Amino acid sequence: MTTVRLPDADRTFRSHRLGDPRTWDVGPFTSRVAFAAAHVVADPFGGNAPGAPARLDWDATLAYREHLWAHGFGVAEAMDTAQRGVGLDWATALELIRRSASLAASGTGRRLVAGVGTDHDTADPLTAYREQLADVVEAGARPVLMCSRKLAAAARGPEDYLKVYSALLEEVDRPVVLHWLGTAFDPALEGYWGSSDVGEATGHFLDLVRAHAGKVDGVKVSLLDAAHEVGLRRALPEGVRCYTGDDFAYPELVAGDEVGHSDALLGVLDAIAPAASTALRLLDAGDVPRYHEVLEPTAALSRHVFGAPTFHYKTGVVFLAWVCGFQDAFTMVGGMQSARDVVHLGEVLRLADLAGLLPDPELAATRWARLLDVLT
Numbered sequence: 307m308t309t310v311r312l313p314d315a316d317r318t319f320r321s322h323r324l325g326d327p328r329t330w331d332v333g334p335f336t337s338r339v340a341f342a343a344a345h346v347v348a349d350p351f352g353g354n355a356p357g358a359p360a361r362l363d364w365d366a367t368l369a370y371r372e373h374l375w376a377h378g379f380g381v382a383e384a385m386d387t388a389q390r391g392v393g394l395d396w397a398t399a400l401e402l403i404r405r406s407a408s409l410a411a412s413g414t415g416r417r418l419v420a421g422v423g424t425d426h427d428t429a430d431p432l433t434a435y436r437e438q439l440a441d442v443v444e445a446g447a448r449p450v451l452m453c454s455r456k457l458a459a460a461a462r463g464p465e466d467y468l469k470v471y472s473a474l475l476e477e478v479d480r481p482v483v484l485h486w487l488g489t490a491f492d493p494a495l496e497g498y499w500g501s502s503d504v505g506e507a508t509g510h511f512l513d514l515v516r517a518h519a520g521k522v523d524g525v526k527v528s529l530l531d532a533a534h535e536v537g538l539r540r541a542l543p544e545g546v547r548c549y550t551g552d553d554f555a556y557p558e559l560v561a562g563d564e565v566g567h568s569d570a571l572l573g574v575l576d577a578i579a580p581a582a583s584t585a586l587r588l589l590d591a592g593d594v595p596r597y598h599e600v601l602e603p604t605a606a607l608s609r610h611v612f613g614a615p616t617f618h619y620k621t622g623v624v625f626l627a628w629v630c631g632f633q634d635a636f637t638m639v640g641g642m643q644s645a646r647d648v649v650h651l652g653e654v655l656r657l658a659d660l661a662g663l664l665p666d667p668e669l670a671a672t673r674w675a676r677l678l679d680v681l682t
Contacts, residue, residue, distance in 0.1 A: 308671045312652040313682060322655075324671060328662035330580035334378040334415065337590045338560055338567070339547065340582070341380040341419055342575035343387035344371055345623050346394060346402065350635035360389075360398040360639040364405065370576075370632055371406055377583035379575055380417030381406060383447060386491060387573040388421075389620055391455070393640025396426035400441055407446040419483055419571070420447035424454040431457040432470045439474060448523065450483040450571075455494045464500025464510040471514050481523035483549065483571070486511060488529040490616040504534060512541055519543040526551045526571045530616070532559055540565055553612045553619070557601040560586075561594060573619060577611065577626045578604040581661060603661035610653055618645040622654045629655060629670040630663070636677065648681040 307326070311319045347370065348354045352361025371381050383406045384390055384399040394402075403420045410416040420442045424434035431454050442449045451474060461467055475482070489496050499507040515522050525542065527535050528551030536559070539548035550559045550568035559568040575582055585600040611622035621642055628636040636643055646654075655664075655674055664670045 308667045310655065310671045310674055311678065312656060313649050313678070315649050322659070324659050324664060324667040325662070327665050327667060330662075331584045331587060332376055332580075333583070333587065335583065335586035335590050338569050338586055339380070339417075339549075340378075340560075340570040340572070340575060340586065341382040341417065341549070342374045342579060343382040343385040343571065343573040344374060344576050345620060345627065346388045346639065347627070347633045348635075348637045348639045350637040354393070354637065354639045354641060356641050360394050362398065362402070362639070363633065366633045367402070368405060368409055370627065371409060373632065374576070374579055375410075375413065375416045377579040378586070379579060379583065380419065381410070382450065382571050383418060383420040385421045385450065385452070385573075386487065387576055387620060387623060389639050389642065390421055390423065390452070391425055391492070392617070392620075393638065393642060396438070400445075403442060403447055404445045411446060418447045419450050420445065421452045421485075422449045423452045424456045431460060432473060435470065435474055436477070439478065443478070443480070448480065448483065449478065450485050450526065452485045453487045453492070453495050453498055455492070458495050458498055461500065467499050467510065468514055472518065475518040475521040478521060481521055483524050483526055484515065484522055485526045486528065487551070490530055490614070491528055492617060504529065504531070508534070508538060512538075515546060516543055519546055522546050524549045524569065528552065530554055535559060535568065536563070539568055553608045554605070556608070557598055557605050561589065561597065573623065574604070574608040574611065577623050577658075578607065578661065578663060581663060603657070604663070607654070607657040607661050607663070610650075610657055618642070621646040622651070625651050625654055626658055626663070629658075629673050631666055631669050636673075648678065651677070
């Protein structure tokens with residue numbers, strides 16, 4: 307077995323012995339719909355400084371989508387996990403959506419949704435949404451209407467949100483996913499849907515969904531409040547899915563209760579795909595205890611990766627992809643690899659090992675030792 311050194315906040319080190327690699331099943335699952343919000347692989351020689359245009363390693367980025375599809379997941383493209391709004395500019399995001407859509411069309415059963423926002427050079431939120439929506443539909447992906455910082459800044463009440471979203475839903479020719487991202491992920495979205503009171507905002511949100519239920523495939527809720535999500539999904543019109551975005555409580559929300567369950571559109575699925583895929587096939591078979599047995603260690607990892615400040619979770623996701631050998635460099639667009647410290651990353655490594663998510667422990671140990679030498 308391979309031993310690694312893990313740093314503590316008091317500047318001491320402790321030893322941790324990595325477990326043997328675990329073999330996971332590969333294949334589809336049927337009882338839940340699950341999309342992994344996929345990260346992007348930055349070109350380590352491409353600049354990628356804060357504020358600079360994103361430069362991607364396209365081969366590695368697209369290969370990771372193949373990895374997710376192979377484990378049965380749909381890909382949620384150009385979402386916040388891909389650093390949308392924190393380094394991934396719209397021009398690069400659109401190229402990413404087009405390339406992923408082309409790749410999805412080359413295989414069977416490859417689900418793809420893609421983020422539609424307002425993060426390009428257009429002042430009016432509705433016009434910006436329309437422009438991106440047209441591009442995503444043309445590319446062949448199902449649109450996800452993401453929350454808009456521009457709309458949040460411009461709106462004066464719930465009627466402004468309902469006006470913009472109603473116009474989009476009336477015009478679109480296919481069902482979309484509505485995305486409600488909480489302030490833990492983006493503080494600029496305070497008061498979304500017209501109120502800082504979550505209960506009141508939920509009422510406005512449900513008014514929109516009920517008025518346009520035929521154009522809403524589902525809603526993705528990322529408020530990190532499991533009880534609220536359960537209440538919301540029970541209030542949704544029949545046929546509208548609730549895609550959990552709760553990276554803390556996803557095992558119980560996806561398992562569901564006597565009334566129903568959540569499907570999933572999660573950033574953490576990028577990092578835990580082999581284990582999560584295996585767990586969902588256990589759920590297909592009705593083996594709920596084993597489902598939880600497999601997923602609970604991943605939830606411990608996820609709670610750490612998505613710990614406050616939650617919006618820096620992407621650093622842990624990319625770090626895991628690097629130590630697992632899915633990319634050659636621990637580099638992110640916007641230089642965001644520096645957003646988490648070495649103590650945090652050491653705990654990511656330990657928890658990933660306990661969850662059985664290191665396919666090559668020796669490679670993980672080698673890469674970790676290199677990083678530790680630089681950062682300590």
